[in-house]
Amino acid sequence: MKKNWVLAIVLTGLISGCAVIEKGKLEQQTPLKHQIDITVSSETDSKVSVKQQKYDTQESPEIRISQLSSVCFKTKVAFVKIFSGISVSDVTRLWNDLIFLEYMTDIKDVYVFINSPGGDAFSGLALADQIERGKRKGFNITAYASGIIASAAVPVFAVCSTRYAAPGTIFMVHEAALWKWPGRETASDIRSQNELMHLLRERYIGKLTANSKLNKEKWEELEKKTTWFSVEKAMNWGLVDKIQ
Numbered sequence: 001m002k003k004n005w006v007l008a009i010v011l012t013g014l015i016s017g018c019a020v021i022e023k024g025k026l027e028q029q030t031p032l033k034h035q036i037d038i039t040v041s042s043e044t045d046s047k048v049s050v051k052q053q054k055y056d057t058q059e060s061p062e063i064r065i066s067q068l069s070s071v072c073f074k075t076k077v078a079f080v081k082i083f084s085g086i087s088v089s090d091v092t093r094l095w096n097d098l099i100f101l102e103y104m105t106d107i108k109d110v111y112v113f114i115n116s117p118g119g120d121a122f123s124g125l126a127l128a129d130q131i132e133r134g135k136r137k138g139f140n141i142t143a144y145a146s147g148i149i150a151s152a153a154v155p156v157f158a159v160c161s162t163r164y165a166a167p168g169t170i171f172m173v174h175e176a177a178l179w180k181w182p183g184r185e186t187a188s189d190i191r192s193q194n195e196l197m198h199l200l201r202e203r204y205i206g207k208l209t210a211n212s213k214l215n216k217e218k219w220e221e222l223e224k225k226t227t228w229f230s231v232e233k234a235m236n237w238g239l240v241d242k243i244q
Contacts, residue, residue, distance in 0.1 A: 063100045066093040071107065078105075080112045082127070086119030086152050091126040098134045110134065110141045112160060118151025121176045121200055128155040128207050135161060145169050145231075145240070155207035158239055165231045165240045173208070173219070174226035176200050213238030 065071055069080045078101055082090055101107050112131075118124065131141055143160035150172035157163060178193060205223065209216045214237050222229075234240045 063096070063104055065100050066096050068093060069097045071101075071105065073105070073107075076105075076107045076109060078107050078110045080110060082112060082153070082156065083115045084117075084119075086116055086123050086127065086156070088120065088123050088126075091123050091130065094127055094130050098130060098137070098139065101139070102137055108139050110139050112141060112143045114143055114145050114149060114153060114157050115147035116150070116153035116156075117148050118153050118172075121152050121204065124152025124154075124156055125200075125203050125207070128159045131156065131159050135159075148172070154239075155204060155211075158208055158211040163239070163241045164244050165234065165242075167231060167243055169231040169234075170228060171231070171234050171239070172226070172228045173223045175223055176204065208239075211239070 065078070069078065071078050078097065080094060080097055082094075098110075101110065134141055140162075141160045142162045143157050143164065145157055145163070145165040146169055147166075148170050149157050149165070150170070151174060154171060154173055176197060178197060201220075201223070205216055205219045208214070208219045212219075214222075229237075231240060231243055235243060
């Protein structure tokens with residue numbers, strides 16, 4: 001009986017000891033796991049902090065001339081090319097180039113080569129706006145036309161300080177067109193679009209009237225029927241300063 005009691009105590013002690021040991025392991029492992037987690041978190045925070053610090057102290061890239069333009073610092077002249085279909089990309093490039101010239105150089109002479117059948121009407125007017133802004137900033141912007149100057153490209157050419165055109169250059173003005181995906185439209189939609197086209201036409205005609213010898217009514221007549229005209233006629237109308 002006594003032996004059985006002793007054996008029970010020993011077994012209980014062993015079981016309790018095992019439990020204590022296992023519990024001890026758990027107690028040791030649990031803080032270790034937390035410690036590892038904290039370490040990883042600390043390393044992560046450190047990396048984030050380093051990245052953030054690097055981002056905060058990183059200098060912004062310098063303003064650079066766009067890919068389609070070039071600069072001759074020796075003669076202090078910048079060269080800009082506008083060709084093919086006019087789009088918002090042309091507006092972005094010209095804005096960038098004029099900003100570059102204004103803030104990064106002392107260049108004031110800009111030669112613009114234009115050979116374009118037109119394109120986005122809003123982009124054409126925006127390009128003309130940027131050229132006019134450049135002129136107000138003191139830039140002398142000289143246009144050299146060749147091939148075709150049509151549609152949205154005409155006001156771009158018209159607003160330049162001095163306008164040269166190669167012999168045989170062809171010009172064209174026409175009404176703006178609105179391209180739409182097939183779908184349903186309400187009467188108010190159509191009225192709204194008419195207002196848009198009216199505003200667009202007013203701006204287009206306004207640029208041509210202000211930079212030629214023809215009045216508003218004459219340009220409206222030419223634009224309404226789609227008019228192609230030669231470089232000689234463009235010069236007679238005051239749209240070209242010299243044929244060369």
